[in-house]
Amino acid sequence: METSELLKRRARIELIVVLILGTAICVYIAADCIRYGVKEGFDGFLNRLGVGIAAICTLLIYSFLYRENPFYRLLEHILIGLSVGYSTGVVWTELLKPNWFDKLVGAEGRIPNLLWLLVLVPGVLWYFQLSRKNVWLSRILIMFFMGTGAGLGFRGVFQNLLAERGQITQSFKSILTYSGGSVSFTWFNFDNLLFIVIMLCVLSYFFFSFRHEKNPVLRGSSRLGRYFLMICFGTIFGTTVQGRMSLFIDRLTFLFHDWLGL
Amino acid sequence: MTENEKVPWYEVLQRIDRRIIYLIVLALCSVPFFIPIPVAMEVSPPVQSLFDKIEQIAEQNKSGKEQFVLLAMDWSPSVKAENEPQTAAIIEHMFRKNVRFIILSFYLPEGPRMTETLAEELAKKYDKRYGVDWVNIGYKQVDLPAYLSFIRDMYSIIEKDYRGTPIRDVPMMKKVGSLRDVSLVFEATGSAGYGIWVIYAQPEIRTLEVGVGVTAIVGPSIRPFIDSRQIIGMLEGLSGAAQYEQLLKTRGNATRGMGSQNLAHLWIIVTMALGNIGYFLSKRRERNRKKEVA
Numbered sequence: 001m002e003t004s005e006l007l008k009r010r011a012r013i014e015l016i017v018v019l020i021l022g023t024a025i026c027v028y029i030a031a032d033c034i035r036y037g038v039k040e041g042f043d044g045f046l047n048r049l050g051v052g053i054a055a056i057c058t059l060l061i062y063s064f065l066y067r068e069n070p071f072y073r074l075l076e077h078i079l080i081g082l083s084v085g086y087s088t089g090v091v092w093t094e095l096l097k098p099n100w101f102d103k104l105v106g107a108e109g110r111i112p113n114l115l116w117l118l119v120l121v122p123g124v125l126w127y128f129q130l131s132r133k134n135v136w137l138s139r140i141l142i143m144f145f146m147g148t149g150a151g152l153g154f155r156g157v158f159q160n161l162l163a164e165r166g167q168i169t170q171s172f173k174s175i176l177t178y179s180g181g182s183v184s185f186t187w188f189n190f191d192n193l194l195f196i197v198i199m200l201c202v203l204s205y206f207f208f209s210f211r212h213e214k215n216p217v218l219r220g221s222s223r224l225g226r227y228f229l230m231i232c233f234g235t236i237f238g239t240t241v242q243g244r245m246s247l248f249i250d251r252l253t254f255l256f257h258d259w260l261g262l
Numbered sequence: 263m264t265e266n267e268k269v270p271w272y273e274v275l276q277r278i279d280r281r282i283i284y285l286i287v288l289a290l291c292s293v294p295f296f297i298p299i300p301v302a303m304e305v306s307p308p309v310q311s312l313f314d315k316i317e318q319i320a321e322q323n324k325s326g327k328e329q330f331v332l333l334a335m336d337w338s339p340s341v342k343a344e345n346e347p348q349t350a351a352i353i354e355h356m357f358r359k360n361v362r363f364i365i366l367s368f369y370l371p372e373g374p375r376m377t378e379t380l381a382e383e384l385a386k387k388y389d390k391r392y393g394v395d396w397v398n399i400g401y402k403q404v405d406l407p408a409y410l411s412f413i414r415d416m417y418s419i420i421e422k423d424y425r426g427t428p429i430r431d432v433p434m435m436k437k438v439g440s441l442r443d444v445s446l447v448f449e450a451t452g453s454a455g456y457g458i459w460v461i462y463a464q465p466e467i468r469t470l471e472v473g474v475g476v477t478a479i480v481g482p483s484i485r486p487f488i489d490s491r492q493i494i495g496m497l498e499g500l501s502g503a504a505q506y507e508q509l510l511k512t513r514g515n516a517t518r519g520m521g522s523q524n525l526a527h528l529w530i531i532v533t534m535a536l537g538n539i540g541y542f543l544s545k546r547r548e549r550n551r552k553k554e555v556a
Contacts, residue, residue, distance in 0.1 A: 065280075065281065065284045066281060090371050094371055094401055094403050095403040099403075148406075148407070149406070152406045152407070152410075156461040156462060157461075159461055159462065159465040160460060160461040160492075163465045164465075164468075165464055165465065165468070165490075165491070165492055166490075166492075167486060167487070167490045167492060169490075170489075170490030170491055170492065171486065171489060171490045195489075232482070235482050236479070236482050239478040239479055239481050239482060239498075239499065240478070240479050241527075241530060242478040242499055242500075242501075242523070242527070243344065243477050243478040243479045243499060245291075245522075245523055245526045245527070246343045246344050246477075246478065246499055246500040246519065246523065247343045247344075248287070248291060248526075249291055249343065249500070249519045249522045249523060249526075250342065250343030250519070251343075252288075252291055252292060252295065252522065253295075253515065253518075253519065256292070256295045257295075262295065262296075
């Protein structure tokens with residue numbers, strides 16, 4: 001059989017499967033909504049309708065695993081649109097309205113304060129990014145934000161690394177144990193030694209001031225460093241797979257428990 | 263290879279249709295929903311440490327000045343699968359031990375809303391009341407200077423709770439003078455939200471401990487903070503939540519999900535092994551062919 005004929009045949013089978021599955025799902029959702037509507041009233045009906053729509057969305061998104069298809073594309077666009085709309089709403093309700101607009105117009109019994117209009121001036125400066133001629137105006141704001149950010153950031157970095165509970169202060173631990181005038185080497189010390197060795201090896205991998213091939217010590221340590229990094233990336237990849245599986249299991253829980261009631 | 267030549271079995275291993283692999287993942291993950299699979303887990307030290315901290319707060323509250331827990335709920339539906347069971351386990355523990363808590367988020371508005379639903383569900387089981395046993399401040403959009411103000415005086419940026427009640431009128435908050443009355447911050451997140459507590463709050467308030475519930479992906483980046491004791495404990499992904507449920511002796515969504523998780527992991531290991539066997543044998547065959555030609 002020719003390839004084009006095979007493809008046509010496959011498309012026909014796919015269409016039949018989609019029609020059968022789609023009809024079955026729609027019938028199930030309708031029956032479910034009516035059942036809950038009778039039992040719990042209109043709220044129950046709406047609640048089950050919401051669950052049904054969520055189930056359809058889940059299935060359509062996962063249909064991508066079979067093949068790229070228009071249903072998946074539609075859901076992808078809906079998701080992006082919803083996210084943008086939701087974020088815009090959040091910026092207004094959680095940030096602009098309570099922190100600026102309500103103070104400006106005097107909502108909730110406050111006295112209107114028109115001075116809040118002044119904050120629009122620096123706010124508008126950002127948009128000069130779009131003008132080649134007046135872009136320097138936006139740089140005033142960038143300068144301000146960079147300065148504040150750097151100042152607070154440096155403070156944070158020093159506190160995080162060098163303060164009493166800082167990471168460097170706390171991470172560098174003794175590689176020998178002194179107790180009662182004697183010196184010993186325990187598993188705890190071995191851990192600390194391992195930490196230092198791995199850290200130095202990984203750092204040496206990124207040390208480009210000398211040619212690694214010409215220096216046997218640097219060559220060996222950087223190679224070891226590369227292996228340690230690969231172990232680290234492997235761990236991160238493993239946990240990523242674990243995370244993705246958790247998301248999938250959550251969706252299965254939703255489909256089996258919440259939707260199908262199994 | 264000619265068209266009629268039979269494809270060796272090890273080359274087939276590298277050409278398995280990905281849809282077959284997905285179908286097997288689906289089948290394996292579905293099995294525990296119908297046949298419960300008991301999963302024995304060893305509780306990791308970071309989980310135990312977090313559990314012990316809440317036990318310690320409960321003990322201290324019996325004798326001394328009451329200490330509270332702050333739940334920084336920086337999670338959204340996209341990471342619900344992992345952060346929700348973690349949060350549920352922590353709230354259940356606090357309700358059991360009568361440790362009172364405050365919910366808020368500086369990053370995501372969805373986190374406090376979803377946590378509120380969890381708290382209300384669990385409150386029925388333990389006969390707890392909003393405003394008395396927990397308070398939800400909700401989402402506060404803050405930048406770094408505002409956050410620093412919050413550390414010095416938490417009421418400087420918080421006027422009302424999530425329900426619109428003036429914060430000073432909420433009964434529980436009358437006992438919370440400042441962030442110094444908070445003994446533990448539990449940050450549930452799928453990103454790096456824990457950073458601000460470790461970097462800015464801890465150096466200011468030395469008694470403040472930070473615990474985290476993070477997605478499995480974020481887990482490895484927390485390890486250095488645990489080694490340096492900047493973060494006291496961690497629930498890492500679904501397994502972290504399941505371990506906490508084990509300590510609480512309950513069987514929640516995390517424990518139920520671990521059966522599916524384990525089967526899926528086994529299948530991934532099998533596919534990795536099969537892929538590698540196929541790869542190395544194909545390579546060896548190629549090498550032998552080249553030798554024959556030479």
